[in-house]
Amino acid sequence: MRLRVDLLPHGSYPDTVLVVDVLRATTTASVYLERGAESLLLTSSPERALELRGEGVLLGGERGGLPIPGFDFGNSPIEADSQNFTGKVVVMNTTNGTGAAHVAGKSGKHVFLASLRNAHAAARRARAIAVEEIAIACAGTDGRVGLEDVYTAGVLCEYLMAMSSVTIDDGARIALMVRRNTPDPLEALSSSTHGIALDRLGLGEDVRYSAQPSTSTLVPVLAEGQDVEGALRFVK
């Protein structure tokens, strides 16, 4: 088994991909499903999200860390955790995470949304289905590498390497070094440029919530053949 880490989303992906945007899209996505949402629709643009509004459909997302006008929710896992989404479809659009999922979804078949909270479960799901290669796609922030995503990729690599023998690329080597440099996940997320920015916006609690490794077993997975135009559908 080969294990590859893209520190930013890359052009082409193998069958099995773990998409990571730990602050906060892939963390929040899991919480929507934990709190009862039937499915998630990750759109390619905020405009497409607004078009999908309808009965039983709620909109969540952010730009620059803040809620998008006309959306029902921001991109906050704590906000999501306080609500009940039973039977709802949540349409998501965020600055980095939903775009990374679309890049991965172009060629990937088994696409999972991974975060620190579901890291062990996500690694297990990917390992169970992958044949030759697992790719981890870090979303980054505004086209730049994000320490928080590379750190999370390092945690995923540790789990995957403990599950079976894998050959790793330089991206995985770098992610493992970043992970091993900072044992405390909260320290890693808080010291990232994006973590600092969220704290300044008064969203430090979201950073702390996102920094709890393997406290959830729910892994959003791309529902094949169930996309709607301009959106990828993820289910639990």
Place this chain on the structure above:
Amino acid sequence: MRLRVDLLPHGSYPDTVLVVDVLRATTTASVYLERGAESLLLTSSPERALELRGEGVLLGGERGGLPIPGFDFGNSPIEADSQNFTGKVVVMNTTNGTGAAHVAGKSGKHVFLASLRNAHAAARRARAIAVEEIAIACAGTDGRVGLEDVYTAGVLCEYLMAMSSVTIDDGARIALMVRRNTPDPLEALSSSTHGIALDRLGLGEDVRYSAQPSTSTLVPVLAEGQDVEGALRFVK
């Protein structure tokens, strides 16, 4: 002063850029100038390099680590070190390094070719001329992050941070972690995917040659306004 590390070449650069392709283009480029070359012309394609052949002009470059048919030299610092290039112009085209220089040269004004061998001198030159920001552009290998370049960027960051107070981005944080994880430069370069590939091609001596930090003070710099079409001119 801001310090930014791009783990792969990015779209737009500030005035001052250090381009890193330690295995082997930026290492070899310095050696050509040390061995007397008057200037280097880094072309955007091998075809353009062949067109520039002429009196007093030699061609050096590689594809897949091997010399390009019709070129005079490969991309080997050891081969370059054994020759005398006094008064010659060396036209270079390589898989990753010359392309990274062209990306940096599009918006960068003070563009330096940095390697481990000239790391301290390159950091000093960049620090002396930069006003607000220094960017380090890692060339990578075939569009993928290269551990060897990120490691070298980490060494450059250490020097730059010792010279004055700088604010760093997540790319620089990651490069510093990679550097600190592996104190021995030869171990870092040899364990990279590209270092392993060169060793398999029988070019392990080039890896060892490239892994000698700050043994040279020569830093190739972009000669402003002296480009020829399809090529950037670098001088010492």
